[in-house]
Amino acid sequence: MDARRVSQISGVGEYVLELLRQRHGFPSAGTGADCTAAPAASYGPEDVALVLRLVRLAERRFGGDVVLAADHLWGKKAVRRARPATRLPLSVLRSRFARALASLDEAGATTTLTTAFAQHADQAVVNRVILPVGAVLASERLVRQPERIGAYLYANICRQALRVQADRYPPASGPVVWLGCPRGELHDVGLHVARLVLVREGWSTRLLGQNCDLQTLAAAARRSTPAAVLLSVSRSLILHRQLGPLRELAAQVPTVLGGPGVTLADAEAIGAGAALGRADHLGAYLRDRLAQLDAR
Incomplete structure (x- = not known):
């Protein structure tokens, strides 16, 4: 396959x-x-x-x-x-x-x-x-x-x-990347792969709570200002239920999307950083994108 x-x-x-x-x-x-x-x-x-x-x-x-x-x-x-x-x-x-x-x-x-x-x-x-x-x-x-x-x-x-x-890696003192699943699947395998990639590169990470509400998340991002937010979402959530909150979040902080059926066009529609079909590629992508932002 x-x-x-x-x-x-x-x-x-x-x-x-x-x-x-x-x-x-x-x-x-x-x-x-x-x-x-x-x-x-x-x-x-x-x-x-x-x-x-x-x-x-x-x-x-x-x-x-x-x-x-x-x-x-x-x-x-x-x-x-x-x-x-x-x-x-x-x-x-x-x-x-x-x-x-x-x-x-x-x-x-x-x-x-x-x-x-x-x-x-x-x-x-x-x-x-x-x-x-x-x-x-x-x-x-x-x-x-x-x-x-x-x-x-x-x-x-x-x-x-x-x-x-x-968890074996020592806590990092650098910018924090948030990872979560608004659709209530926090323990998605791809998110944990992405987290491992990030901590190996020296990033701090925070796993969001299950069923994290996107409006609450956007408000929290305004207060805490994470380096980026990595979300595993479904395409139906983007198209039908949470388009507004996703746009609000993406306008505040670099937001990377991935999940079942999500495409790059879906991400561009809300102004997010990217959408990849394989969630376990998100960590590497986020690392590269943040490096580009730091170079500006």
């Missing part, structure tokens, strides 16, 4: 999954990971093997330990939010997960399972990556579409690993 086509795919996870299939022999639906005919909210050895492959891939790629955080599976919310067909007793879910863990142990996984991160999912220990396995295994939609299980887990591996890597 051409990397430039990522903006045409409904999510970074599916794009990453396609790369896994091509480069790492990752199983696609119907080839060893097919559980579409299985009862909802159930999983078997083939699903365990799928998770195990992802864990080993994560260990090779990022180093350190991989922690399987079962917080969602152990919690009652997973049962309460499930559809009637998947509303199984919590004891059944626990039993199934225990069997899955036994299978992992038998396979010789060098992985630690813990529920200690249930209340601190964002406070990952350095050298560790958190995989919210429970949220996947308790979801009918994901269980019935095993290819999405892989995409979901791998995307979470990327987000956590990138965040841990960026």
Whole structure:
């Protein structure tokens, strides 16, 4: 798959999954990971093997330990939010997960399972990556579409690993770049790639809160004057819902846009700095653009 086509795919996870299939022999639906005919909210050895492959891939790629955080599976919310067909007793879910863990142990996984991160999912220990396995295994939609299980887990591996890597760099004293997703997807993989690029170059970064309101953001930019704002947005947000606030923000501070379907023409329509289909190119672009601004 051409990397430039990522903006045409409904999510970074599916794009990453396609790369896994091509480069790492990752199983696609119907080839060893097919559980579409299985009862909802159930999983078997083939699903365990799928998770195990992802864990080993994560260990090779990022180093350190991989922690399987079962917080969602152990919690009652997973049962309460499930559809009637998947509303199984919590004891059944626990039993199934225990069997899955036994299978992992038998396979010789060098992985630690813990529920200690249930209340601190964002406070990952350095050298560790958190995989919210429970949220996947308790979801009918994901269980019935095993290819999405892989995409979901791998995307979470990327987000956590990138965040841990960026946090290892000492705080910079230079201008601050804000990064966020107005559409409520703060933990977009591309934003964390961009943040890592920036901190490696000595920039200070600030991750904005989830569902950051653009009008509030524009007002905050007037008070704090960041060096630039990097946003991952959807094209529908630009065209139909937030065009005015985006224009206001771009008039105050260099604003770089990227996200599903966003084009350079969309950015030019609001006066922003740029729009790139691949969010993980935003950091490098922003670095170059700010260097140009500094040279003026």
